[in-house]
Amino acid sequence: MKKFVVLCTIVGLLLAACSRGPYTATNKFYKKQAKSYSKILATYPLNDSGTTFVGTVNFTMRAPNFVIIHHTAQGSCEQTLKTFTTPVSKVSSHYVICKSGEVYQMLNDMLRAHHAGVSRWGTTTDINSCSIGIEIDNNGREPFTEAQINSLLQLLDRLKKKYNIPTTNFLGHADVAPGRKVDPNRYFPWQKLAEHGFGYWYDTTNVEVKEGFDALMALRTIGYNIANPRSAIQSYKIHFNPQDTTTVLTETDAKIITSLLERYK
Incomplete structure (x- = not known):
């Protein structure tokens, strides 16, 4: 009887671990990091600089002004999610769109993702600090699925309306990083996006x-x-x-x- 109870306990613990999901640990880390940033925002002044702090009543959070579209150049959506939840990779994105059209949000829109790297558009040189990154599951040598594009259009519509992003500022990684990046690939339907108000044709x-x-x-x-x-x-x-x-x-x-x-x- 004692062995049976021990066995049941072990099985119960294993089932509980499985039910937590593969990203429980990284979700916990995200919440902890976001909480630490909120504490910084609430602290004033940030350092003892000898200045007098007078809080203005006229301010908002800095909103994104660009959307940069990528292909993942990986074998699956799951592989990309793993990459973006592994500290050693040092890369991330706000959204990932799988071949099925399922959309994963990985970062609050107001936070800075590490998706564009060394990049430039016009006089803007720190693209990461003013953009939303969207990764689409694609190995770089194939067309995008209809489900992916439909989900992308819905997402872009929401982002454009929410942050008032200019039509000109919906770009590809290749646009802002010439010679360094080629995504999204030549199969990407830019004309269709332009017809919906995301970029021009x-x-x-x-x-x-x-x-x-x-x-x-x-x-x-x-x-x-x-x-x-x-x-x-x-x-x-x-x-x-x-x-x-x-x-x-x-x-x-x-x-x-x-x-x-x-x-x-």
Whole structure:
């Protein structure tokens, strides 16, 4: 009887452990870290600088102004969740969208995720500090599922309305990190996103390219970092002309960029 009781106790403990879920420990860490940040916000002044603190009544939390879209370049949604809950990886994202369309939120929108790395768009150089990162489960060499795109559109609609994010500021990782990143891949439906108000698309109907038009400088005006021209051109083509894998700007590109310039500048 005693052995039976011990056995039942062990089984009960194992079942309890399983029921807690694989992310119980990391969820606990998240809550602890968020609580520590809330204590910092409530502390004033933060240091003894000899200044006098007078709290203003006119302030809000700093909201994100960009959305950066990625593909995970991993084998499964579960693998990505594991990566983002492993301290040694030092990478994270606000949202992960699985092939089934299921959406995981991994970080409060107001907190800074480590998703964009060294990046730039226009004069903005610390993209992580002003953006929301969305990772889509995709190995980088395949189309995205319909369920993923539908979930993404719903998520983007909510984010755009909630934070008043400008249409121009829905970008890919490749856009803000030319030469370093190529995600989301050339299968990503940027035109469909633009049709729903997330980024712009071009219309070359009746477009005339002016004499002396500098397409590369126009890319810079749009927002691309052209320090490495070939990388900038590659990133532009991944987004707007994915069928062309060259890093040379053609007459077709000049028309596309002329059209985009009117929308993005």
